[in-house]
Amino acid sequence: MVEQGSYTLEQAIANLQQTEHLGDRYYAAWWLGKFRVTDPAAIDALLDALNDDLDRSPDGGYPLRRNAARALGKLEDPRIVPALLHCLHCPDYYVREAAAQSLELQGNPVAIPALLTFLAGGVAAAVPTPDKPHLVQPYEAILEALGTLGATVAIPEIQPFLEHPVAKVQLAAARALYQLTEAPEYGDRLIAGLAAPQLPLRRSALIDLGATHYLPAAAAIAQTPAENSLKLIALKGLLENHLTRQAQDTLHLTEESEQVMALMDSLL
Amino acid sequence: MTALNSLIAAIDAAPSAVGLITAVRQLAAARDPEAIPKLIEILGYNNPGAAVAAVEGLVALGPVAVPFLLANLDGYDYGARAWANRALAQIGDPRALENLLAAAQGDFALSVRRAAAKGLGFLDWSALPPADQEAGQKQAFGALQVALGDEEWVVRYGAIAGLQGLAQQQPQWRDPVRQLLGDRLPCEPELAIQARLHWAIQSLNP
Numbered sequence: 001m002v003e004q005g006s007y008t009l010e011q012a013i014a015n016l017q018q019t020e021h022l023g024d025r026y027y028a029a030w031w032l033g034k035f036r037v038t039d040p041a042a043i044d045a046l047l048d049a050l051n052d053d054l055d056r057s058p059d060g061g062y063p064l065r066r067n068a069a070r071a072l073g074k075l076e077d078p079r080i081v082p083a084l085l086h087c088l089h090c091p092d093y094y095v096r097e098a099a100a101q102s103l104e105l106q107g108n109p110v111a112i113p114a115l116l117t118f119l120a121g122g123v124a125a126a127v128p129t130p131d132k133p134h135l136v137q138p139y140e141a142i143l144e145a146l147g148t149l150g151a152t153v154a155i156p157e158i159q160p161f162l163e164h165p166v167a168k169v170q171l172a173a174a175r176a177l178y179q180l181t182e183a184p185e186y187g188d189r190l191i192a193g194l195a196a197p198q199l200p201l202r203r204s205a206l207i208d209l210g211a212t213h214y215l216p217a218a219a220a221i222a223q224t225p226a227e228n229s230l231k232l233i234a235l236k237g238l239l240e241n242h243l244t245r246q247a248q249d250t251l252h253l254t255e256e257s258e259q260v261m262a263l264m265d266s267l268l
Numbered sequence: 269m270t271a272l273n274s275l276i277a278a279i280d281a282a283p284s285a286v287g288l289i290t291a292v293r294q295l296a297a298a299r300d301p302e303a304i305p306k307l308i309e310i311l312g313y314n315n316p317g318a319a320v321a322a323v324e325g326l327v328a329l330g331p332v333a334v335p336f337l338l339a340n341l342d343g344y345d346y347g348a349r350a351w352a353n354r355a356l357a358q359i360g361d362p363r364a365l366e367n368l369l370a371a372a373q374g375d376f377a378l379s380v381r382r383a384a385a386k387g388l389g390f391l392d393w394s395a396l397p398p399a400d401q402e403a404g405q406k407q408a409f410g411a412l413q414v415a416l417g418d419e420e421w422v423v424r425y426g427a428i429a430g431l432q433g434l435a436q437q438q439p440q441w442r443d444p445v446r447q448l449l450g451d452r453l454p455c456e457p458e459l460a461i462q463a464r465l466h467w468a469i470q471s472l473n474p
Contacts, residue, residue, distance in 0.1 A: 197286075199285075225317035236422075240458075253470070258467060264464075268429060
């Protein structure tokens with residue numbers, strides 16, 4: 001879908017290329033990703049936006065670069081992965097985080113060595129940034145990307161992060177290790193996260209389980225005290241990951257698939 | 269203070285989100301129609317655990333809660349509206365038909381549309397005069413047909429569950445529903461929704 005109301009592709013590209021109205025540029029970058037445009041001119045404009053120096057936040061960040069990096073993750077072009085790899089060295093934490101998440105979406109294992117360098121120094125180096133609400137690097141996004149990209153080479157580096165003091169980082173490590181090893185202990189670690197006393201942690205565990213095919217989690221997901229919308233998204237992820245791993249004939253529904261759908265029905 | 273009043277006071281005095289859920293469960297377990305206004309108020313607390321308990325309490329009370337739910341649908345808080353539609357969907361009282369028809373096709377909140385779509389397939393038609401049943405089911409089928417093409421996957425999912433429910437409860441809708449679901453299959457982009465379509469079609473095959 002490219003048309004949305006009166007806003008057009010041409011307008012989005014023009015808005016992204018102009019430099020007078022920063023808000024219009026920010027919105028245009030989001031819009032181009034949201035509607036998954038394929039026009040090379042749109043990709044050109046987004047790649048240019050990754051180097052923008054005009055849009056600066058009070059803390060020195062680069063808001064337009066963040067949005068452009070997020071948008072590019074959803075698009076297809078051979079220039080995207082190299083540009084995102086470059087963004088991993090941006091001084092803005094949130095640009096680095098967006099780049100890692102988008103590299104995960106791109107699904108290209110060529111990103112693995114660059115992502116793996118962020119785990120050098122292990123848990124000891126993964127400390128908070130002074131006066132900021134985040135760690136020195138976007139560890140959650142990096143661990144999740146390594147898991148999705150199938151970086152089995154990273155397993156020894158990921159394992160210590162199960163003991164990181166930040167609970168969400170532990171969950172990200174468990175999710176990646178489950179994807180890389182399929183060992184139930186890591187899936188169970190995520191299920192345990194569903195019982196966390198804090199709602200934001202339960203939400204994280206739901207999203208993490210939705211990135212796996214760990215079917216024993218389905219009933220626990222349905223019973224977690226959290227929004228039904230999020231539980232439905234998690235179960236949909238679980239179901240789709242299960243279906244894509246089956247034999248080519250996805251028309252054949254296993255008993256497990258039907259159980260997941262019955263749980264989804266109960267949450268509507 | 270009456271027993272009901274002290275249960276309500278416990279909700280107002282709940283010291284934490286977890287304490288609130290416990291207090292709401294106790295009020296819901298009282299099965300007292302006098303608790304209905306309070307249970308509906310809780311749907312707007314933005315606490316999913318408390319809302320689940322309140323919906324269960326309202327559903328257990330059944331049709332007596334329906335006029336209150338319909339009269340208090342929150343036009344501003346779509347979270348509360350979604351929970352209320354979920355309660356109406358589970359009670360299945362056809363007095364909610366007009367509301368569910370409008371909500372499934374036109375509410376801006378996808379959580380409301382999905383709850384209403386499923387509910388349209390699980391109404392207790394026998395509560396309507398026979399002359400009104402067929403017209404109501406036609407309206408429900410038409411609204412579910414619209415919801416089956418919704419831009420949000422979860423609304424389409426709700427529509428499939430609703431259509432399957434309608435066809436299983438009312439055999440005269442079996443063929444039109446199977447036809448509609450089969451026509452949707454080639455244009456459905458999401459894998460999970462394709463699977464749900466298959467499951468529904470299989471369950472309706474003779």
